[in-house]
Amino acid sequence: MFNFPTVKVLGASRPTILVQGGMGVGISLSTLAGAVARRGGVGIVSFVALDLIVGNRVGRELSYFEAAKLEIEEAIRLSNGNGLIGINCMAILHSYEDSIRGAVAGGARATFVGAGLPFSLPELVDRAREEAGITTDVAMVPIVSSVRALDLICRRWKGRLPDAVVVEGPLAGGHLGFKEADITNPAFALEEIFGPIYEFSQRNGNFPIIVAGGIWDRSDICRWIDAGAAGVQMGTRFLATFESGASEDFKKAVVAVESDGIIVAIDPGSPSGMPFRIIANSAGYLEALLRKGSICRWQYMLHNKTCKALESTNAFCICKGLLTAIGIDPDLVDHPIFTVGINAARVKEIKSVDEVIDELTGFSQ
Numbered sequence: 001m002f003n004f005p006t007v008k009v010l011g012a013s014r015p016t017i018l019v020q021g022g023m024g025v026g027i028s029l030s031t032l033a034g035a036v037a038r039r040g041g042v043g044i045v046s047f048v049a050l051d052l053i054v055g056n057r058v059g060r061e062l063s064y065f066e067a068a069k070l071e072i073e074e075a076i077r078l079s080n081g082n083g084l085i086g087i088n089c090m091a092i093l094h095s096y097e098d099s100i101r102g103a104v105a106g107g108a109r110a111t112f113v114g115a116g117l118p119f120s121l122p123e124l125v126d127r128a129r130e131e132a133g134i135t136t137d138v139a140m141v142p143i144v145s146s147v148r149a150l151d152l153i154c155r156r157w158k159g160r161l162p163d164a165v166v167v168e169g170p171l172a173g174g175h176l177g178f179k180e181a182d183i184t185n186p187a188f189a190l191e192e193i194f195g196p197i198y199e200f201s202q203r204n205g206n207f208p209i210i211v212a213g214g215i216w217d218r219s220d221i222c223r224w225i226d227a228g229a230a231g232v233q234m235g236t237r238f239l240a241t242f243e244s245g246a247s248e249d250f251k252k253a254v255v256a257v258e259s260d261g262i263i264v265a266i267d268p269g270s271p272s273g274m275p276f277r278i279i280a281n282s283a284g285y286l287e288a289l290l291r292k293g294s295i296c297r298w299q300y301m302l303h304n305k306t307c308k309a310l311e312s313t314n315a316f317c318i319c320k321g322l323l324t325a326i327g328i329d330p331d332l333v334d335h336p337i338f339t340v341g342i343n344a345a346r347v348k349e350i351k352s353v354d355e356v357i358d359e360l361t362g363f364s365q
């Protein structure tokens with residue numbers, strides 16, 4: 001079984017796998033992932049648009065492979081050899097395979113994959129390890145929202161089991177793996193979907209279950225560890241940190257937002273077709289409400305060579321919106337889209353990663 005690093009959490013019944021969420025575009029980069037891993041957590045780099053982001057930083061064009069490799073290497077350097085560095089990918093996007101290969105070549109020890117069922121992940125990781133001459137294990141961690149999805153993955157993996165599974169509930173930020181009607185349905189709350197997935201794990205090798213979506217403080221962590229979870233994944237708590245890749249305007253918007261200012265965008269929504277939790281007064285979303293057309297020269301959301309934002313008025317251009325939200329504005333127009341989890345309204349100030357982890361664990365450095 002893969003050996004994930006753990007942190008001690010005051011009041012928890014056992015050590016906890018603490019995973020920083022893979023927030024894209026450009027929120028979860030090497031600076032954030034390295035800082036979390038330095039404190040013994042699992043620091044995650046988001047793969048979306050790394051070619052542009054890292055390419056801008058180094059001053060030359062990069063392939064998806066090169067960008068993922070460089071960003072993972074930098075995150076490992078910043079971790080000071082502590083914790084663990086992994087990559088978060090969306091299985092439906094065309095940059096998925098090259099990004100996994102680059103991350104493994106750069107030394108990533110874990111692959112977290114959602115937004116689609118990662119049926120080919122074992123073969124992809126095996127090939128990436130062989131290409132790079134990597135002999136250490138690389139954890140394969142699918143992100144699911146139902147036991148049915150997990151069962152399908154395990155069947156397709158033909159006897160290979162996940163090294164861990166992230167169970168993501170409907171209170172998470174960004175893309176949500178639920179139908180619109182299910183997001184507010186109590187039957188699909190994290191507390192309800194966790195049980196069947198945990199039981200599936202118990203029957204199939206007892207791999208770790210990591211819960212995500214609405215986890216906020218130490219009491220939440222202790223509650224889930226006592227319920228049988230091996231760890232938690234948290235995005236919003238790390239979104240408004242100094243080390244986050246979010247722009248200053250994004251961080252200030254998170255500090256200022258109230259609960260009624262957080263919505264799930266559907267129509268218009270993400271070109272992926274998945275529900276998408278955001279701050280409602282994001283300029284990019286307000287622009288989309290006016291049904292303004294969009295020409296996207298980045299096209300990171302291509303799926304089967306198409307993007308709904310280029311074909312339909314019920315999808316906004318997520319590339320422009322999310323790139324602006326990290327201070328990269330390809331069209332020199334202010335139209336950010338700010339993605340958040342349900343607990344963003346509880347963020348009252350910008351803090352360092354160290355301060356956040358001190359609060360979450362009950363221990364200071």
